[in-house]
Amino acid sequence: KNQVEQSPQSLIILEGKNCTLQCNYTVSPFSNLRWYKQDTGRGPVSLTIMTFSENTKSNGRYTATLDADTKQSSLHITASQLSDSASYICVVSAGRDDKIIFGKGTRLHILP
């Protein structure tokens, strides 16, 4: 069964600190993996997209990694800011028709 599991479910860190969010998937055949940021009351916004051959992708202070062998991805946030408080959702696409499977997200809280 195609599944995307994210951990932790929620995370609280102090402003300025770094953090890493995890995503494990059991999706086949793998097409691509995306990380989205969703602010409260807003729609998700794409941060990164990675294919099978890519193992790292950066977008400002956000760096995503992908290990296609172990079917794991991580999103690292450097020097966190209050505006990073949001849900971060891992999304994996499978098959030629890009069937999309969403994780439940990690809720990140940045404290001043």
Next chain:
Amino acid sequence: DAGVTQSPTHLIKTRGQQVTLRCSPKSGHDTVSWYQQALGQGPQFIFQYYEEEERQRGNFPDRFSGHQFPNYSSELNVNALLLGDSALYLCASSRGPAGGVYQPQHFGDGTRLSIL
């Protein structure tokens, strides 16, 4: 350049009623996907429309139906509303039916549907 727009932003209905939600895709996009997001959960795929046809469908009952118009805008219809249909309904647009590897889906801010 307007992004994905959805209307209404909020809606309150009672059980058994019917509802229609609307979505206008981002300029240049021709594919619209609909998602249901319960509180504290990730979005669940409902269906995708391309060339005015339903191309993919998630595990949702026939009470959920949709339509895409020639201008690529789309409607989501839900009949016989249940309490469990209360959720944020998100619309996402992209270019092409599969979205494309380097073409992220662009999401609207959703319609918050509450069933009393």
